[in-house]
Amino acid sequence: xxxIEKANKLAVEKMMDSRPVLVGVEKAGKVIPGREGRENLLTxxxxxxxWERASGPMRGAIAGxxxxxxxxxxxxxxxxxxxxxxxxxxxxxxxxxxxxxxGLISHSMSVYVLEDQTNxxxxxxxxxxxxxxKVLRYGAYSEEVINRLHWMDDVMAPVLDAAIxxxxxxxxxxxxxEALHMGDEGHNRNKxxxxxxxxxxxxxxxxxxxxxxxxxxxxxxxxDNALTVLxxxxxxxxxxxxxxxxxxxxxxxxxxxxxxxxxGIRISGLGDQWFTALAPPVEGLYxxxxxxxxxxxxxxxxxxxETAGIGGFAMAAAPAIVTFVGGTAPLAMExxxxxxxxxxxxxxxxxxxALDFQGTPTGIDVRxxxxxxxTPRVNTGVAHKDAGVGQVGAGLVRPPMAMFEEALIAFAEKxxxx
Amino acid sequence: xxxIEKANKLAVEKMMDSRPVLVGVEKAGKVIPGREGRENLLTxxxxxxxWERASGPMRGAIAGxxxxxxxxxxxxxxxxxxxxxxxxxxxxxxxxxxxxxxGLISHSMSVYVLEDQTNxxxxxxxxxxxxxxKVLRYGAYSEEVINRLHWMDDVMAPVLDAAIxxxxxxxxxxxxxEALHMGDEGHNRNKxxxxxxxxxxxxxxxxxxxxxxxxxxxxxxxxDNALTVLxxxxxxxxxxxxxxxxxxxxxxxxxxxxxxxxxGIRISGLGDQWFTALAPPVEGLYxxxxxxxxxxxxxxxxxxxETAGIGGFAMAAAPAIVTFVGGTAPLAMExxxxxxxxxxxxxxxxxxxALDFQGTPTGIDVRxxxxxxxTPRVNTGVAHKDAGVGQVGAGLVRPPMAMFEEALIAFAEKxxxx
Numbered sequence: 068x069x070x071i072e073k074a075n076k077l078a079v080e081k082m083m084d085s086r087p088v089l090v091g092v093e094k095a096g097k098v099i100p101g102r103e104g105r106e107n108l109l110t111x112x113x114x115x116x117x118w119e120r121a122s123g124p125m126r127g128a129i130a131g132x133x134x135x136x137x138x139x140x141x142x143x144x145x146x147x148x149x150x151x152x153x154x155x156x157x158x159x160x161x162x163x164x165x166x167x168x169x170g171l172i173s174h175s176m177s178v179y180v181l182e183d184q185t186n187x188x189x190x191x192x193x194x195x196x197x198x199x200x201k202v203l204r205y206g207a208y209s210e211e212v213i214n215r216l217h218w219m220d221d222v223m224a225p226v227l228d229a230a231i232x233x234x235x236x237x238x239x240x241x242x243x244x245e246a247l248h249m250g251d252e253g254h255n256r257n258k259x260x261x262x263x264x265x266x267x268x269x270x271x272x273x274x275x276x277x278x279x280x281x282x283x284x285x286x287x288x289x290x291d292n293a294l295t296v297l298x299x300x301x302x303x304x305x306x307x308x309x310x311x312x313x314x315x316x317x318x319x320x321x322x323x324x325x326x327x328x329x330x331g332i333r334i335s336g337l338g339d340q341w342f343t344a345l346a347p348p349v350e351g352l353y354x355x356x357x358x359x360x361x362x363x364x365x366x367x368x369x370x371x372x373e374t375a376g377i378g379g380f381a382m383a384a385a386p387a388i389v390t391f392v393g394g395t396a397p398l399a400m401e402x403x404x405x406x407x408x409x410x411x412x413x414x415x416x417x418x419x420x421a422l423d424f425q426g427t428p429t430g431i432d433v434r435x436x437x438x439x440x441x442t443p444r445v446n447t448g449v450a451h452k453d454a455g456v457g458q459v460g461a462g463l464v465r466p467p468m469a470m471f472e473e474a475l476i477a478f479a480e481k482x483x484x485x
Numbered sequence: 486x487x488x489i490e491k492a493n494k495l496a497v498e499k500m501m502d503s504r505p506v507l508v509g510v511e512k513a514g515k516v517i518p519g520r521e522g523r524e525n526l527l528t529x530x531x532x533x534x535x536w537e538r539a540s541g542p543m544r545g546a547i548a549g550x551x552x553x554x555x556x557x558x559x560x561x562x563x564x565x566x567x568x569x570x571x572x573x574x575x576x577x578x579x580x581x582x583x584x585x586x587x588g589l590i591s592h593s594m595s596v597y598v599l600e601d602q603t604n605x606x607x608x609x610x611x612x613x614x615x616x617x618x619k620v621l622r623y624g625a626y627s628e629e630v631i632n633r634l635h636w637m638d639d640v641m642a643p644v645l646d647a648a649i650x651x652x653x654x655x656x657x658x659x660x661x662x663e664a665l666h667m668g669d670e671g672h673n674r675n676k677x678x679x680x681x682x683x684x685x686x687x688x689x690x691x692x693x694x695x696x697x698x699x700x701x702x703x704x705x706x707x708x709d710n711a712l713t714v715l716x717x718x719x720x721x722x723x724x725x726x727x728x729x730x731x732x733x734x735x736x737x738x739x740x741x742x743x744x745x746x747x748x749g750i751r752i753s754g755l756g757d758q759w760f761t762a763l764a765p766p767v768e769g770l771y772x773x774x775x776x777x778x779x780x781x782x783x784x785x786x787x788x789x790x791e792t793a794g795i796g797g798f799a800m801a802a803a804p805a806i807v808t809f810v811g812g813t814a815p816l817a818m819e820x821x822x823x824x825x826x827x828x829x830x831x832x833x834x835x836x837x838x839a840l841d842f843q844g845t846p847t848g849i850d851v852r853x854x855x856x857x858x859x860t861p862r863v864n865t866g867v868a869h870k871d872a873g874v875g876q877v878g879a880g881l882v883r884p885p886m887a888m889f890e891e892a893l894i895a896f897a898e899k900x901x902x903x
Binding site for chain 1: 493666667668669677678680683684685687688689690691692693694696697700701702703704705708709804805807808813815816838839840841842859
C-alpha cells in the first residue's frame, strides 16, 4: 500500500527546496528543450486547446504571435494558417515553461532562463513581460503591440541577458521571500518584487548598455511595470512545482493552469494527465468602461504561483491587493487562513510577517480539497472575451470542484483505493 | 480664550496638505537660507548642543565633517578647532533641515532640495544617505568614510541633481503613501520607498550620466542601501511639520529631535522654544559583537517622521520591521493602535492596508500625551557611544515624559490656563 503522507511530505519538501536562479535571456526556439528548429510550434497557457475551442483572447494572442513571427499579416490569415494544420498548438507546461494569460511563446521570442540550483540545474522558462493594457498576453495584436514585442526582443533582451550575467544571476526564490515582507503576494501584486528585480539588474544594465538613451528606456520600461518580474516568478514556481511532480503516491497538485476555455490540474502521483473543467468567470473590479459581460473566463498559467504556495495563498502578506482585485483588507487574511485547510505544509522560505512570520500554505492536497469542499483561491487578471482588446480588470476566482473530484477518483483507481 | 481644538485642526490640516517635491541636489552652503558663505557653520541633529555636552558619535561626526571640509586632519585637531570658538554648532532644525543620527551638514556637503507645492514652495533640506555601518552620521570618520563622502559629493551628487530635473522631480508625499502599502513605515524601514525612489530616478540617471561605469556604480550604491530615501523622506516630514508650526493656540508637536545627549520637542503654539530632557537609552537588537553597554542614548532628527504621522506611528503597515528593531509582529500593530490615543487626526494621504486603509495616527497633541500618560513611540538606529565606531543596532524608544509636562505648563502659562 502506498504511503500517501510520506509521498506528500517528499513532494512538498522538494517543492520548497527548489531554488531557481535566473541565468539569462535567450530565444525560445534555441534554448527550450524540444522546441529546437520547430518554427511551427506555438505554446500557450493552460491544458491543451484547439483553435476551434480557443477563447477570443487566446485566438488573438495566437494571431499576434504569427504576425510577430512574420508568418501572416492579419488575424484572418492567422486563423487560416492555424486551421490548415501547419501550426502546432501545445501547452507551455509541456515545455518546462509557464506564461501569464494567453502565455503565448513563439519560436523567435526571448524567454527568461532559470536554473534550479538544488535540482541538477533543471531549466524553466517564461517570456518577457509587456506591461499593461493592450498586450499580446491579453489577446491584443495591433501594430503597437507587435512593435513593442520587437523592441523587447531586439533592444531589451540582449541587454537583459548581458546584465543578468554581469550581476551573476538573480535568485528568484530569495526575491519572492523578500517581496512577501514588502506587501506582495507574488501573483497579481508583484510591485515590490519587480522593484527588487530592477534593483538587482539596474547596475548590470547600466554597465553593459553603452547607449544612455537605451539604458534610460529599459530602466523606465522595467520600472514602470509592476508586473515586470511576474514571468521569472512564474518560471520559478514552475521549477518548484515540477520538483514536486511525479512523486509516486503523492496527492499534491503539481500544476494548475487555464487556457481561457478550460481549467486544468495535474496531480504529482498521476503523471502528465490533465484533469479539466470549464474555466469559471472571475469576480473582480473592472477598468472604466468595462463590465463582467466583457470578461473572458479565467485564463493563464499564473496559477502556478498558487500551486507553489504564493499568490492567492499568500494574500495575508499583501492586504493592499484588494484595491485592484476587490474586497476589503480582511479578505486578504481570510484567503490565506482558508488555504491552510487544504495544504500539506507551511512554507519554510516564504513567510508572512502579519502572521508573525508563519510560512505560507504550501502544497495543495487534492484529498483535502475534496474532503473539506474547499477549492483553491486564486487572484488573477481578466482579459476581454474578444480577440484584440486586452485587459479589462482583475479579480478573484476559484476553480470548479468537479476536476478535483475526478482527479481523486483517478488516484484511487490507480493506487487501488475503494 | 484661544480655541485649541480649532488651532489643532488647522495645524494638522496644514501638516497633511503639505506636498513636498524633491527638485534637486545642491551644496548646503549655497542653497540653504542663512548658510550662505558661512564656512564655519556645522548643523547637527536635535536641539542645541555644545562640544562639552556632545555625545561620542556627535563629536565623531563633527570631527569627520571638519576633516571632510579640509579644515583639520585628525579628531584631536577638530576638537581643538571647535573649542577655540571658531566653529558655530547649530541645529539642522534652525535651517529648514533635518538629518538622521548626528545629522551633520557642513558647508560643502550636497543636500536634497525639496519644495512644498502647497506652501509657496517652502524649501527643506537633508544630506545624501551614506548607507550602513561605519558612516559619518553614526560618528565614524575614518579615511573610508571621508572618501565615500567625497565620492558622493563629487561623482553622485551632480548626476542626481541632473537626474531629478530630467524626471521633473519626485513627489515624496506620494512616494511615502505608496511605500506604506508596501510594508514600510517610513523611518527605519524605508526599503520599498528606497526602491520606489530608485525606480523614479533610474531612467534619469541612465540618461544624464554618459559613463556606463559611473551609471552602474550610482545605481548599485542607491539600490543596495535600503535607507537611500530616508533623507528626502525626513526633509519632506520637516516640511509637513513646519507647515503645522507656529499656529497660535495649537498644542500639536511640530518637532521631535535628539542630539545624542538631549531629546527635544517643539510645540506649534509655542514658537521656536525647545523643551528638552536627557535622551533615553534605546531597547533593541544589537549587531553581532555589540551589547546595550556599547549604545549611545537616542540620537537624530529622524523622529521628524513620527512627528508627521509615519515611522513608529505607522508600524502596523510594516510588521516585518520587528526583524531588526526586535519584538514580534503584533507589537507593530499595537504600536500604531496606541498612537491613535495621543494624536489629533487620521492621516488623509498616509493609510494602512492592514487596518483596511485607515489613516495613520497624525499630529501628536501634547495635552493627550500628558493626560493619558502615553509618550510617543519611536523606532530608531543605535550608534556606538564612542566617536569613530558607527552603528551597533536598532530598536524602540519612548521620549521622557518630563519635557511634555514642561511644555504643557509653558502652554498653560502663555495662553492663561490654570
